[in-house]
Amino acid sequence: GQNIDQPTEMTATEGAIVQINCTYQTSGFNGLFWYQQHAGEAPTFLSYNVLDGLEEKGRFSSFLSRSKGYSYLLLKELQMKDSASYLCAVRAFTGGGNKLTFGTGTQLKVEL
Amino acid sequence: DGGITQSPKYLFRKEGQNVTLSCEQNLNHDAMYWYRQDPGQGLRLIYYSQIVNDFQKGDIAEGYSVSREKKESFPLTVTSAQKNPTAFYLCASSKQGQETQYFGPGTRLLVL
Numbered sequence: 001g002q003n004i005d006q007p008t009e010m011t012a013t014e015g016a017i018v019q020i021n022c023t024y025q026t027s028g029f030n031g032l033f034w035y036q037q038h039a040g041e042a043p044t045f046l047s048y049n050v051l052d053g054l055e056e057k058g059r060f061s062s063f064l065s066r067s068k069g070y071s072y073l074l075l076k077e078l079q080m081k082d083s084a085s086y087l088c089a090v091r092a093f094t095g096g097g098n099k100l101t102f103g104t105g106t107q108l109k110v111e112l
Numbered sequence: 113d114g115g116i117t118q119s120p121k122y123l124f125r126k127e128g129q130n131v132t133l134s135c136e137q138n139l140n141h142d143a144m145y146w147y148r149q150d151p152g153q154g155l156r157l158i159y160y161s162q163i164v165n166d167f168q169k170g171d172i173a174e175g176y177s178v179s180r181e182k183k184e185s186f187p188l189t190v191t192s193a194q195k196n197p198t199a200f201y202l203c204a205s206s207k208q209g210q211e212t213q214y215f216g217p218g219t220r221l222l223v224l
Binding site for chain 1: 147152153154155156157162168200202212213214215216217218220
């Protein structure tokens, strides 16, 4: 099976930087995704890592260390609209194909 | 516009009633998925389909059924056997099984 851990809640200040961590345990690792989900809405894709290292996309960056089973999502220059839940999802290859398993999400609150 | 649509946005189910949630995509994606989201929990996979006329059970398939007669459509039926159907249901699709999943806007199902 798979186990994904991420903090339940985080609070940060507008304009600051925040790092949301995700640790996972799985066999057949085949990629890690980060999604953003505003309350009552669908998750939207933010980033994808399959190799070790940092992927940067504007104000958002995601890092992966496969040997440590660890990823983080870095949000810079925080804006109020960044208040949302951030979902870490791990894809693993199983006998039936690739399967995506989601963490419970980190609720980020951005304050003035 | 290309995308994934789900209808209705809200759905009410009476005791002992089957209800069907619609999911349509015009992205020419081969794979489609149904997830359930409950408060404080991650998305859980109900069913998925990688090609037309074929689908597989996810982690929580009991009390649900699906069909995949067309590439564009993947309806989910919540049967009376599902004793706790109240949840937010999300449909997703991906070009192939191993690629990024994109989500529809969701259907919130409530029991009367």
